Amino acid sequence: MTQKKNEADDNAAAREMDGVPEHLREGGDEPEANADAERISMLEDQLAAAKQDVLYAQADTQNVRRRMEKEAADARAYAATNFARDILSVSDNLTRALDAIPAELREDEKMKPLVTGLEATGRELDSVFAKNGIARIAAMGMPLDPNLHQAMVEIPSADAEAGTIVAEMQAGYMIKDRLLRPALVGVAKSAD
CATH class of the missing domain: 2.30.22.10 (Head domain of nucleotide exchange factor GrpE)
Structure with missing residues (x-):
């Protein structure tokens, strides 16, 4: 009877896990979990680098705009x-x-x-x-x-x-x- 009960519990647990990807199930494959963590880490690094590139581009654009405004003001002031x-x-x-x-x-x-x-x-x-x-x-x-x-x-x-x-x-x-x-x-x- 204990054996039948254990089998019934295993069958119920198997039915609950239907549709759940293998790497998310308890006791799933560790290599797949590590691969996902590495991929997430790589994407986070790429996102941080992209954010930094955007900040540099914005700063460069602002510097160019300021320089152009100063040159235009100088041209007006010293045109004569x-x-x-x-x-x-x-x-x-x-x-x-x-x-x-x-x-x-x-x-x-x-x-x-x-x-x-x-x-x-x-x-x-x-x-x-x-x-x-x-x-x-x-x-x-x-x-x-x-x-x-x-x-x-x-x-x-x-x-x-x-x-x-x-x-x-x-x-x-x-x-x-x-x-x-x-x-x-x-x-x-x-x-x-």
Whole structure:
């Protein structure tokens, strides 16, 4: 009777396991379970690598976008650089013309309107420069800065400290935070 009962229990257990894959049954094959665990582990590794690749791609895309935005902003800000350099020569010539007018001609009633017109043109040009971020570089009395000034000559001087700018041959200009043209200057040296 015990034997019949054991057989009945085995038959009932066999009926319960119908449709259940072999590797999921109790006491199933260990190699199949290990293969599935290895496959799951491999897929998890591939998923982690794919996630990492996506993160790198997103970061790279963001860096490219930022770089392009900066380049576009720089292009807008400094688009007029070449034009501004060309206009500086006009400003230089106007300044030279005004400086060349002697004091007695400035007071002459016939020349006064011409001088006034030239001075107004100079002020308007300075105003346009200011609107576009173009500023004159300070030079006279300043220490020589090779980033802003170009020394053309050394001038012996007992009054000024060596390395101080004592003459300006041509004005220098900045456009926003970039050098447009260095100031051409004369620098003091010791009188010895």
